[in-house]
Amino acid sequence: MPKLSVKEKLILRPKKEKSSFKNVELSDIEKIVLIEEDCHISPWSKTNFLDSISAGNLFQVLKDDELIIGYYIASFAADECELLNITVKKHFHRQGFGKIIISHLVKNCLGRKVSNLFLEVRRSNKNAILLYEKKGFNEVGIRPNYYKTSNGNEDAILMAFSF
Numbered sequence: 001m002p003k004l005s006v007k008e009k010l011i012l013r014p015k016k017e018k019s020s021f022k023n024v025e026l027s028d029i030e031k032i033v034l035i036e037e038d039c040h041i042s043p044w045s046k047t048n049f050l051d052s053i054s055a056g057n058l059f060q061v062l063k064d065d066e067l068i069i070g071y072y073i074a075s076f077a078a079d080e081c082e083l084l085n086i087t088v089k090k091h092f093h094r095q096g097f098g099k100i101i102i103s104h105l106v107k108n109c110l111g112r113k114v115s116n117l118f119l120e121v122r123r124s125n126k127n128a129i130l131l132y133e134k135k136g137f138n139e140v141g142i143r144p145n146y147y148k149t150s151n152g153n154e155d156a157i158l159m160a161f162s163f
């Protein structure tokens with residue numbers, strides 16, 4: 001796990017009311033890559049993040065001042081949206097930030113008249129699945145053996161938000 005900066009030590013519990021979403025900046029990417037590597041089995045690379053910016057995806061960063069709490073990336077096409085990445089920095093897990101991120105995404109979808117919001121999640125990622133169910137997603141399909149694991153493959157669960 002990356003070391004905490006002085007600011008992070010001072011505000012180990014970033015305040016929800018002080019946190020806000022910002023469009024990603026190129027200067028955020030190095031920090032985001034470290035958070036990503038700390039949080040995911042198959043982390044996105046710096047190139048993946050830069051490609052996502054070039055593709056024009058929605059890339060929002062949840063910050064308390066300059067401190068990155070988490071981020072999400074979503075792609076939009078016609079009336080569909082796909083959540084491509086959602087991550088909360090490990091030190092700040094289980095403090096409600098995941099729920100805040102999903103609410104922000106859903107608000108964005110409503111503003112863009114999206115009627116279908118999808119995501120894919122590893123079957124073993126119980127914490128994420130609980131978060132999605134809590135926020136109104138339902139399982140709508142399975143992609144068998146879609147993801148690689150250290151000792152084989154695992155299913156992707158396809159989930160959709162009920163507007």
Ligand SMILES: CC(C)(COP(=O)(O)OP(=O)(O)OC[C@H]1O[C@@H](n2cnc3c(N)ncnc32)[C@H](O)[C@@H]1OP(=O)(O)O)[C@@H](O)C(=O)NCCC(=O)NCCS
Nearest residue numbers: 039086087088093094095096097098099121127128130131
């Ligand atoms: C999934 C993730 C975004 C959740 O973020 P978070 O800020 O910890 O989530 P929240 O604090 O808002 O929790 C929301 C709900 O999810 C469930 N949940 C999340 N973490 C949990 C845990 N460690 N144990 C049990 N339930 C958990 C709970 O139902 C929780 O609600 P509750 O606190 O009222 O019980 C975060 O764990 C993460 O970044 N994981 C690594 C990256 C990842 O797996 N992304 C998803 C890829 S599809």
